[in-house]
Amino acid sequence: MRRGHPYHSLTPPVVRSATYTFADTADLVQFMEERMFSEDLERQEYGRYGNPTVRAVERRLAALEGGDDAILLSSGMAAVTTALLIFLSAGDHLIVTADSYHKTRVFVKRFLRRFGIECTVVPPGDLQQLEAAIQPNTRLILSETPTNPFLRCVDLEAMASLARRHGLRTLIDATFATPLNLRPLEFGIDLVVHSVTKYLAGHNDLLAGAIIGRDGITTPLRESQSLLGAVVDAEVAYQIHRGLQTLGLRVERQNANGMAIARYLESHPRIRRVWYPGLPSHPDHDIARRQMQGFGGVVSFEIDGDGLAASRFIDALRLPHTAPSLGGVDSLVEQPALMSYYDTDPEIRLALGIRDELVRLALGIEDTADLIADLEQALTHV
Numbered sequence: 001m002r003r004g005h006p007y008h009s010l011t012p013p014v015v016r017s018a019t020y021t022f023a024d025t026a027d028l029v030q031f032m033e034e035r036m037f038s039e040d041l042e043r044q045e046y047g048r049y050g051n052p053t054v055r056a057v058e059r060r061l062a063a064l065e066g067g068d069d070a071i072l073l074s075s076g077m078a079a080v081t082t083a084l085l086i087f088l089s090a091g092d093h094l095i096v097t098a099d100s101y102h103k104t105r106v107f108v109k110r111f112l113r114r115f116g117i118e119c120t121v122v123p124p125g126d127l128q129q130l131e132a133a134i135q136p137n138t139r140l141i142l143s144e145t146p147t148n149p150f151l152r153c154v155d156l157e158a159m160a161s162l163a164r165r166h167g168l169r170t171l172i173d174a175t176f177a178t179p180l181n182l183r184p185l186e187f188g189i190d191l192v193v194h195s196v197t198k199y200l201a202g203h204n205d206l207l208a209g210a211i212i213g214r215d216g217i218t219t220p221l222r223e224s225q226s227l228l229g230a231v232v233d234a235e236v237a238y239q240i241h242r243g244l245q246t247l248g249l250r251v252e253r254q255n256a257n258g259m260a261i262a263r264y265l266e267s268h269p270r271i272r273r274v275w276y277p278g279l280p281s282h283p284d285h286d287i288a289r290r291q292m293q294g295f296g297g298v299v300s301f302e303i304d305g306d307g308l309a310a311s312r313f314i315d316a317l318r319l320p321h322t323a324p325s326l327g328g329v330d331s332l333v334e335q336p337a338l339m340s341y342y343d344t345d346p347e348i349r350l351a352l353g354i355r356d357e358l359v360r361l362a363l364g365i366e367d368t369a370d371l372i373a374d375l376e377q378a379l380t381h382v
């Protein structure tokens with residue numbers, strides 16, 4: 001990529017135009033001719049088909065993931081739903097791993113079914129069950145790694161080779177990992193999606209999503225974006241660019257906070273169990289160690305008590321805010337039973353392992369010692 005921007009600006013200019021002008025008819029016809037042979041033209045025609053600020057950020061995201069192309073969308077859910085709508089047709093079947101983002105599973109089970117697309121959910125990490133779930137009409141495997149909230153890690157090389165043997169596409173939601181900790185394309189995965197809202201943007205002040213791939217696989221997605229319309233505003237793209245400038249530093253601190261706090265909690269008498277892929281006690285520690293550069297900033301744990309004890313602990317915390325989401329500079333904490341799973345039938349919730357006393361702590365970039373001191377005082381309230 002050429003270094004530098006128009007007007008010698010260090011930062012990418014924010015181009016706010018919803019439409020783009022042509023000098024005359026000959027200019028327009030030349031553009032139309034060139035567009036038939038290249039998608040990545042210097043200029044654009046209309047805002048929903050492309051924007052230079054958005055394009056600059058997409059190139060950066062593609063480079064970070066080791067992909068050829070990245071597409072920015074208006075939210076992480078727009079990235080997931082666009083990919084599924086484009087790569088699946090009526091009569092197809094897909095396999096999704098459990099312990100994934102709740103709304104992704106709702107979309108797959110409720111929404112895609114209306115279009116005659118069926119789905120099988122298998123436990124993350126169980127490749128035998130995954131292979132057994134493959135049907136003649138299976139087209140796609142969708143998984144997260146690490147998953148939410150138990151941070152299960154999928155062996156990507158094994159999954160990619162299994163998928164190749166059966167002619168299936170693989171789509172990994174690597175939101176919890178970030179491209180600094182894990183680059184799924186390097187393990188043979190076809191497509192990566194991110195909720196850019198989380199670590200990549202990093203400040204809990206915007207919503208965006210991305211799909212990244214290699215070898216032209218993203219072409220139908222880019223074409224469809226102008227039809228489905230889930231595009232990103234130039235101003236938002238600029239804020240993502242700004243977030244990406246500090247991604248390395250933020251993730252480094254979040255990895256360090258995650259590791260230190262997971263170790264601290266595991267040794268605390270008022271904590272029953274901790275899930276963090278960097279701990280040897282985590283069921284997927286070996287996979288995580290093999291394929292990840294860092295283990296991320298989310299730690300899940302059960303308080304040694306009931307749901308009320310967990311609520312007392314959360315309410316006594318001074319640094320983390322009670323809120324959904326993760327990946328930003330501020331630490332956030334939640335009881336999944338009272339947040340994403342509030343409306344879920346308690347029997348189903350318990351079958352998924354979401355107990356009332358489960359807490360998910362999404363660490364920010366605060367000082368590690370300050371966070372531990374805060375946890376220490378809050379645990380006296382359990």
Ligand SMILES: Cc1ncc(COP(=O)(O)O)c(C=O)c1O
Nearest residue numbers: 075076077101173175195197208
């Ligand atoms: C793993 C994962 N994927 C996708 C999404 C959806 O992203 P967004 O909220 O940006 O639509 C989320 C949101 O929490 C998530 O955690």
